[in-house]
Amino acid sequence: MDRAISPSDVQKRNRTGYDIWSLARKFWARPWHEKWQTLCGCGRGLLHYFQVDSHPLVLMGRGVKIEKRHGKLIAGGVCVIRPDCRIAVVGQPDSPACLSIGEGTEIGDRTIINVARSVTIGARCSISWDCDISDTDFHQVILKGGETPPVTAAVVIEDDVWIGSHCIILKGVTIGHHSVVAAGSVVHRSVPPYSLVAGNPARRIDTIDGWRR
Numbered sequence: 001m002d003r004a005i006s007p008s009d010v011q012k013r014n015r016t017g018y019d020i021w022s023l024a025r026k027f028w029a030r031p032w033h034e035k036w037q038t039l040c041g042c043g044r045g046l047l048h049y050f051q052v053d054s055h056p057l058v059l060m061g062r063g064v065k066i067e068k069r070h071g072k073l074i075a076g077g078v079c080v081i082r083p084d085c086r087i088a089v090v091g092q093p094d095s096p097a098c099l100s101i102g103e104g105t106e107i108g109d110r111t112i113i114n115v116a117r118s119v120t121i122g123a124r125c126s127i128s129w130d131c132d133i134s135d136t137d138f139h140q141v142i143l144k145g146g147e148t149p150p151v152t153a154a155v156v157i158e159d160d161v162w163i164g165s166h167c168i169i170l171k172g173v174t175i176g177h178h179s180v181v182a183a184g185s186v187v188h189r190s191v192p193p194y195s196l197v198a199g200n201p202a203r204r205i206d207t208i209d210g211w212r213r
Contacts, residue, residue, distance in 0.1 A: 052073050052074075052075055053072040053073055053074055054073075054074045054075045054076070056075045056076065056077045056078055056079070056103070057075075057078055058075050058078075058081060058101075059078070059079070059080045060081045061082045061084070061109070062084070063083050063084040064081050064085050064087070065085070065086050066088075066089075067087070067088040067089070067090060068088075068089045068090070069089075069091070070090065070092055070093055070095075070097065071089035071090060071091045071096050071097035071098060071099070071115060072097070072099070073087070073089055073098075073101075074098065074100045074101070075100075075101050075103075076100065076101065076102045076103045077102065077103020077104060077123070079101050079102070079104065079105045080105070080107065081107045082107060082108050082109040082111070082129070083109050084110045085107055085108075085109070085110065085111050086110075086111075086113070087099065088113070088114050088115065090114075090116060091115075091117065095117070097115045097116055097117055098115065098117075098118050098119075099113065099115045099118075099119050099121075100118075100119070100120045100121065102122045102124070102125065102159065103123045103124070104123055104124040104125075105121055105122070105123060105124060105125040105126075105127070106125075106126055106127065107121075108128040108129035108130070108131065108165070109129040109130070110129055110130050111127055111129065111130065111131040111132070111133070112131070112132045112133070113134070114133070114134040114135070114138075115134075115135055115136075116135055116136035116151075116152045117135050117136070117152040117153070117154055118154040118155070119133060119135050119154070119155045120154070120155070120156045120157065121157045122157055122158045122159035122160070122161065122177065123159045123160070124159060124160050125157055125159070125160065125161045125163070126161075126162045126163070126213065127157075127163045128162075128164050128165035128166075128167070129165050129166075130165055130166045131163055131165065131166065131167045131168070131169070132167075132169070133155060133168075133169040134155070134170065134171060135153060135154055135155045135171045136151055136152040137151050137152075137171060138151070139151070152171060153171040153172030154171075154172070155171060155172070155173055155174075156173075156174040156175070157169070157174075157175045158174070158175060158176055158177035158193070159177045159178075160177050160178045160211075161175050161176075161177065161178070161179050161181070162179075162211050163175075163181045164180075164181055164182050165183045166183055166184045167181050167182075167185045167186070167187065168185075168186045168187065169187050170186070170187060170188045172190075173187050173188065173189065173190055174190040174191070175187065175190070175191045176190075176191055176193030176194065177193045177194075178193055178208070178209075178210040178211070179191050179192075179194060179195045179196070179197065179208075180195075180196050180197070180208060181198075181202065182196070182197065182198035182199075182202075184198075184200070185197060185198050185199055185202040186199075186202055187201075187202045188201050189201070189202075191204065192204070194208055194210065195207065195208070196208050
């Protein structure tokens with residue numbers, strides 16, 4: 001009798017899909033034009049080598065722009081940044097910024113990530129095209145009575161999160177693991193694990209068992 005597949009088995013399978021030998025097998029199984037695109041992505045990743053403060057290779061599409069000042073960009077393993085993404089990791093001399101991207105994560109075309117303090121993106125996440133992720137308001141908001149809330153607050157996207165296209169993730173948000181954010185959502189509050197959220201502002205509309213590519 002076949003053994004049932006447990007969530008831990010799925011997680012192990014997902015992880016092993018991004019070791020060097022599995023990636024090599026996937027590469028050789030692809031058509032030649034996809035092999036060429038992958039090799040070009042590797043080349044562009046090497047051109048950005050000194051902008052990434054870690055050893056794993058980051059595959060990059062055409063037109064990726066990375067601005068880094070008083071900050072670090074760390075990759076936890078092989079990950080993909082698709083064409084025309086804009087990434088700014090700009091901190092202060094006494095308060096450096098950090099963007100961390102986990103193994104197996106893919107960031108879609110034209111997505112913008114602004115980091116003034118800390119943005120952490122977990123492993124095996126899928127961030128679709130034209131998203132906007134930011135841990136800062138850029139300007140100080142003055143509330144009634146003269147209160148001034150923090151301009152920046154860390155963003156955490158945990159492992160195995162799928163973010164649909166045209167989503168906006170605002171400062172101070174944590175998105176729990178195995179969650180799905182529907183296309184066009186504006187997330188301004190934290191999301192518990194295994195959630196499906198949608199809308200502007202985004203609301204939790206269901207509990208899910210995860211998702212698959």
